[in-house]
Amino acid sequence: METLRKPPRPKHLDLTKIRLPITGVVSILHRISGVLLLLALPFFIYLLQLSVSNSAGYAQAEAILSHPLGKVVTVLLCWAIAHHFFAGIRFLLFDLDVATSKASARRAAGWVLVAEVVIVALLVIGVVL
Amino acid sequence: MSWRAGGVRPFVLQRVSAVYLAFFIVAFAVCMLVVRPTDYIAWMAFLQQPVIVVGVALFWLAAISHAWVGGRDVIMDYVHPDGLRVALLSLLGMFLLAMLIWVLRILLVI
Numbered sequence: 495m496e497t498l499r500k501p502p503r504p505k506h507l508d509l510t511k512i513r514l515p516i517t518g519v520v521s522i523l524h525r526i527s528g529v530l531l532l533l534a535l536p537f538f539i540y541l542l543q544l545s546v547s548n549s550a551g552y553a554q555a556e557a558i559l560s561h562p563l564g565k566v567v568t569v570l571l572c573w574a575i576a577h578h579f580f581a582g583i584r585f586l587l588f589d590l591d592v593a594t595s596k597a598s599a600r601r602a603a604g605w606v607l608v609a610e611v612v613i614v615a616l617l618v619i620g621v622v623l
Numbered sequence: 624m625s626w627r628a629g630g631v632r633p634f635v636l637q638r639v640s641a642v643y644l645a646f647f648i649v650a651f652a653v654c655m656l657v658v659r660p661t662d663y664i665a666w667m668a669f670l671q672q673p674v675i676v677v678g679v680a681l682f683w684l685a686a687i688s689h690a691w692v693g694g695r696d697v698i699m700d701y702v703h704p705d706g707l708r709v710a711l712l713s714l715l716g717m718f719l720l721a722m723l724i725w726v727l728r729i730l731l732v733i
Contacts, residue, residue, distance in 0.1 A: 552663035
């Protein structure tokens with residue numbers, strides 16, 4: 495029976511030695527951005543309600559969005575949408591058996607991060623400046 | 624695989640809503656960049672077009688359905704005690720139904 499004993503499993507509980515692969519980073523950020531967008535639903539709907547109520551409400555919605563704190567929230571939520579959008583397309587492509595090899599899944603994860611950084615950078619240029 | 628099998632329906636709902644959400648976000652962003660409504664009158668004129676109102680209403684229906692499947696998955700992954708799980712799922716369901724009623728009420732009177 496001695497021969498059936500499995501070799502000891504490697505233990506990497508040292509946090510400085512474990513690194514989440516890029517595919518894992520994209521995956522957990524997809525979940526975090528999704529929860530963030532879910533929790534932000536009342537904020538989005540409130541802004542919509544203000545903007546369509548009357549011209550004073552529209553001005554109030556504009557004031558909220560142009561307040562410094564509003565700008566920070568806008569950039570954060572737009573990051574969440576951009577990440578959820580690009581990472582979501584990657585997951586939908588997996589359903590169609592596209593980019594399912596380890597190398598191409600990693601490459602696609604890299605492109606997701608590049609795309610969202612570009613979108614957020616464009617937005618920051620547009621919103622802050 | 625049966626349509627009624629556990630998990631197939633939420634899986635399909637999540638994918639179908641995702642495709643619509645992705646399409647809508649791109650289409651809406653392009654419309655906004657073309658029309659550029661910069662005041663209340665222009666914004667309302669833009670939103671009141673029948674195609675836009677229906678598209679926006681479908682967007683919220685898709686977004687809230689998508690949030691239901693995603694939020695449900697997150698709760699089922701991390702919350703294991705039955706009582707707490709049922710409580711959080713009920714809370715999520717009520718929250719999302721409230722959001723749906725609220726936003727449809729806004730869109731109906733636009």
